[in-house]
Amino acid sequence: MESINYQNFRIDAENICVDYNGKVALYDANLRLKPGQICGLVGMNGAGKTTFFNALTGFVNISKGKIRINGESVRSAQKDQTIAYVPQSEGIDSQFPINVWDVVMMGRYGSMNIFRCPRESDIQAVKDAIERVDLNDHLSTPIGNLSGGQRKRTFLARAIAQRASILLLDEPFSGVDIRTEKLISELFIQFKNEGKTILLSTHDMIHVREFCDLVLLINKTVVAYGDTSEVFTPENITTTFGGISPDFLFGPES
Amino acid sequence: MELCSFLTLDSFITDPLTHGFMRKALLMSSLVAAVCGFLSSYLTLKGWALMGDAVSHSVMPGVVVAYALGLPFSLGAFIFGVGSVALIGFIKQKSRVKEDTVIGLVFTGFFALGIVLVSKIKSNIDLHSILFGSPLGISLSDVKQTIFISLLVVILLSIFRKDLLLYCFDPRHAKTVGINVFFLHYLLLTCLSLAAVVGLQSVGIILVVAMLITPGATAYLLTDEFDNMTIISVLSAIISSLIGIYISFWFDLETGGSIVLAQTFIFLFAFLFAPRYGIFKLKKFFAGYK
Numbered sequence: 001m002e003s004i005n006y007q008n009f010r011i012d013a014e015n016i017c018v019d020y021n022g023k024v025a026l027y028d029a030n031l032r033l034k035p036g037q038i039c040g041l042v043g044m045n046g047a048g049k050t051t052f053f054n055a056l057t058g059f060v061n062i063s064k065g066k067i068r069i070n071g072e073s074v075r076s077a078q079k080d081q082t083i084a085y086v087p088q089s090e091g092i093d094s095q096f097p098i099n100v101w102d103v104v105m106m107g108r109y110g111s112m113n114i115f116r117c118p119r120e121s122d123i124q125a126v127k128d129a130i131e132r133v134d135l136n137d138h139l140s141t142p143i144g145n146l147s148g149g150q151r152k153r154t155f156l157a158r159a160i161a162q163r164a165s166i167l168l169l170d171e172p173f174s175g176v177d178i179r180t181e182k183l184i185s186e187l188f189i190q191f192k193n194e195g196k197t198i199l200l201s202t203h204d205m206i207h208v209r210e211f212c213d214l215v216l217l218i219n220k221t222v223v224a225y226g227d228t229s230e231v232f233t234p235e236n237i238t239t240t241f242g243g244i245s246p247d248f249l250f251g252p253e254s
Numbered sequence: 255m256e257l258c259s260f261l262t263l264d265s266f267i268t269d270p271l272t273h274g275f276m277r278k279a280l281l282m283s284s285l286v287a288a289v290c291g292f293l294s295s296y297l298t299l300k301g302w303a304l305m306g307d308a309v310s311h312s313v314m315p316g317v318v319v320a321y322a323l324g325l326p327f328s329l330g331a332f333i334f335g336v337g338s339v340a341l342i343g344f345i346k347q348k349s350r351v352k353e354d355t356v357i358g359l360v361f362t363g364f365f366a367l368g369i370v371l372v373s374k375i376k377s378n379i380d381l382h383s384i385l386f387g388s389p390l391g392i393s394l395s396d397v398k399q400t401i402f403i404s405l406l407v408v409i410l411l412s413i414f415r416k417d418l419l420l421y422c423f424d425p426r427h428a429k430t431v432g433i434n435v436f437f438l439h440y441l442l443l444t445c446l447s448l449a450a451v452v453g454l455q456s457v458g459i460i461l462v463v464a465m466l467i468t469p470g471a472t473a474y475l476l477t478d479e480f481d482n483m484t485i486i487s488v489l490s491a492i493i494s495s496l497i498g499i500y501i502s503f504w505f506d507l508e509t510g511g512s513i514v515l516a517q518t519f520i521f522l523f524a525f526l527f528a529p530r531y532g533i534f535k536l537k538k539f540f541a542g543y544k
Binding site: 021054057058059075078079080081083084085087091092093096097098099102103106107109110111114115116142144145158162 | 299347413416417419420422423424426427428429430431432433474477478479480482483
């Protein structure tokens with residue numbers, strides 16, 4: 001079955017603008033990602049990274065432009081559980097009285113009935129997801145008692161349990177231990193092979209070089225977008241970070 | 255005061271039960287406490303203490319107008335409770351004033367309107383019982399209303415308890431997987447208004463916010479599991495109501511105030527002695543002996 005061209009894109013964002021009460025957070029941003037691509041979203045604090053994620057998940061409305069997810073609207077992507085969002089550590093109340101199992105089960109809520117009663121398949125999906133992030137020993141541990149890395153893995157498991165084809169990760173490597181970092185990077189390779197599309201924001205330039213096929217540099221709008229090898233240049237990075245030299249960002253050896 | 259008559263614990267508990275108004279007060283206050291306690295675990299986790307305060311104060315003009323027109327007072331209270339929240343949202347969005355300022359501004363405005371209306375309408379409204387509650391003087395129609403509203407809130411919270419928990423925990427994820435966050439937001443606000451309406455009969459408008467946050471805060475110090483938190487919250491709310499009413503009966507104290515004070519003392523007890531999160535960290539203390 002041959003589909004028309006734009007449906008080949010997992011994410012197709014065209015000239016999107018977002019403003020909060022008249023204050024522009026993002027304008028004329030474009031992004032096209034295919035299955036199996038990993039894209040790094042790089043920019044300063046307040047450059048619109050989280051806003052970009054929010055627009056893709058439908059958490060904020062765009063004031064202009066068009067977003068297509070697998071060729072369909074954001075609304076139907078929500079209904080189909082297409083996108084999973086892995087929040088940054090600061091975006092979550094770590095003292096919330098909830099355990100690992102229940103957090104991961106929340107990945108299944110969208111496809112359950114109104115009472116959110118888990119079916120056999122939901123339980124299996126949650127088990128598998130927890131297995132993949134290596135948290136079997138912590139099924140009933142409250143998230144407040146986890147380390148930063150374990151908590152990050154819990155939310156990754158929630159995204160896996162959701163069986164989403166697009167993963168949005170906000171700072172997946174911030175505040176995690178070496179073990180978690182290794183596990184996340186292994187998972188990325190698996191996701192890529194499974195044909196999932198990944199968009200991740202990061203402050204760490206090394207990670208961009210390591211994992212990302214593509215990079216999207218933003219500062220309220222797209223500064224540069226394309227293959228990491230071509231676009232991720234010192235000049236572009238300097239522009240993105242408002243004139244700060246990449247030496248300062250990478251350390252002198254880069 | 256018949257202080258000599260409660261020489262035994264038995265008579266301390268059973269004597270008041272010989273009065274019909276006391277049996278009714280104990281039952282109705284327990285019911286109200288249970289409903290507020292149930293909701294309270296969501297409100298404390300969502301960080302809606304100030305919102306609870308706002309809604310409960312804002313129902314004042316609704317209660318007065320409903321009494322004056324001979325309507326069920328819960329109807330008036332509900333309209334003004336939800337209306338205040340809508341107004342808060344509107345002003346916040348359309349102005350540069352910060353949210354907590356808007357909340358404070360709107361609810362004091364509503365509350366003042368209520369007080370002015372009472373002085374103008376001059377019907378047989380008992381201002382004291384609205385402000386401070388009158389669990390000992392609940393009328394039969396109030397009893398029916400309270401039971402109806404309580405059941406409604408409990409049913410709504412039970413059906414949507416998992417969604418509401420997700421909404422409090424991670425609304426962004428809820429939205430991403432197609433759960434109607436807008437609906438949940440207003441569902442929680444509706445339950446808040448309704449709980450404030452039934453709660454104000456027990457402890458009055460001024461203190462009803464305590465019913466909506468203290469039990470949840472107490473439970474939060476005692477457990478890391480949400481279901482346990484709800485159970486503890488409901489139980490501590492019921493126990494406080496019973497203690498408050500008994501104490502007020504025997505010592506001739508203001509009932510609403512006694513109920514809330516009982517809640518405050520239970521909270522302080524948890525604050526000091528909660529096994530893991532209390533000041534004295536008893537869990538560590540006893541672990542040291544092993």
